[in-house]
Amino acid sequence: MQEKIKLASLKNKPIGIFDSGFGGLTVMSAISKALPAENLIYFGDTAHVPYGSKSRDAVIKFSKDIAAFLLKNDIKLLVIACNTASAFALTALKKSLPVAVIGVIEPGAKAAVKNTKNRKIGIIGTEGTVSSASYLKAVKKISKARVFQQACPLFVPLVEEGWNKGEITQAVVKTYLTPLLKKNIDSLVLGCTHYPLLKDLLAKTAGKNVSLIDSATATANEVKEALLKKDLLSNAKKAALKFYVSDNPEKFKKIGSKFFCKKINKVKKICLEKM
Numbered sequence: 001m002q003e004k005i006k007l008a009s010l011k012n013k014p015i016g017i018f019d020s021g022f023g024g025l026t027v028m029s030a031i032s033k034a035l036p037a038e039n040l041i042y043f044g045d046t047a048h049v050p051y052g053s054k055s056r057d058a059v060i061k062f063s064k065d066i067a068a069f070l071l072k073n074d075i076k077l078l079v080i081a082c083n084t085a086s087a088f089a090l091t092a093l094k095k096s097l098p099v100a101v102i103g104v105i106e107p108g109a110k111a112a113v114k115n116t117k118n119r120k121i122g123i124i125g126t127e128g129t130v131s132s133a134s135y136l137k138a139v140k141k142i143s144k145a146r147v148f149q150q151a152c153p154l155f156v157p158l159v160e161e162g163w164n165k166g167e168i169t170q171a172v173v174k175t176y177l178t179p180l181l182k183k184n185i186d187s188l189v190l191g192c193t194h195y196p197l198l199k200d201l202l203a204k205t206a207g208k209n210v211s212l213i214d215s216a217t218a219t220a221n222e223v224k225e226a227l228l229k230k231d232l233l234s235n236a237k238k239a240a241l242k243f244y245v246s247d248n249p250e251k252f253k254k255i256g257s258k259f260f261c262k263k264i265n266k267v268k269k270i271c272l273e274k275m
């Protein structure tokens, strides 16, 4: 009986999700759609964004501080909803945390391998993600597919400024994708949480022979499987969604609502240094 009560309270603990800023909200949105009964806590490290051009050590430190904050909020599982943080900090967090940790890279790599017919996969991401070669390693672990990578450092600022379409963004997209398209890829992994907002332009430029792989949905499925396996799926009647940032909550509300595809009404600023 006591065990049953303990499991019931464990089930309704929240899932912690973090990213360097807004991008991870695309992953949170996919999790919320796949698992509407789950209580979710999101942390956007808006004081340190972008992670994509930071060093491995800096990203590991930020990630550990955020994980400590989310653990204080009694999470049952942690999702690193940022490709750069998944590339640099997944191993360190898996080793040091008492809860399961899921990153976005393995789910994205698995989805690409499942999709490719000609075994030529393109990866686009931040400089950090591409230089870590994490997608490449994740694909190599499970398949003989060839992987072609391209860092797209201008995409994040364009998306943050709301430049999701227009001539300039179109020209940047074409410049970055052309070398990959010349390799005849049939699957393109959006290896950065900001890129789903460029989906229309990316799809148009890549053409109908290339499928876009968004790791948000694949990650949400992985979260579902992990909770099912541990019998930890929530049975809450109404899920609570909470949002925290390290800077500028008002900007997060405004821009974050676009990433989350739903209005975000309440965002609290947390100073991790003071915790």
Ligand code: DGL
Residues within 6 Å of the ligand: 019, 020, 021, 023, 024, 049, 050, 051, 052, 053, 081, 082, 083, 084, 085, 126, 129, 156, 191, 192, 193, 194
């Ligand atoms: N969220 C980051 C990622 O998925 C992109 C933004 C950044 O550079 O911090 O890699």
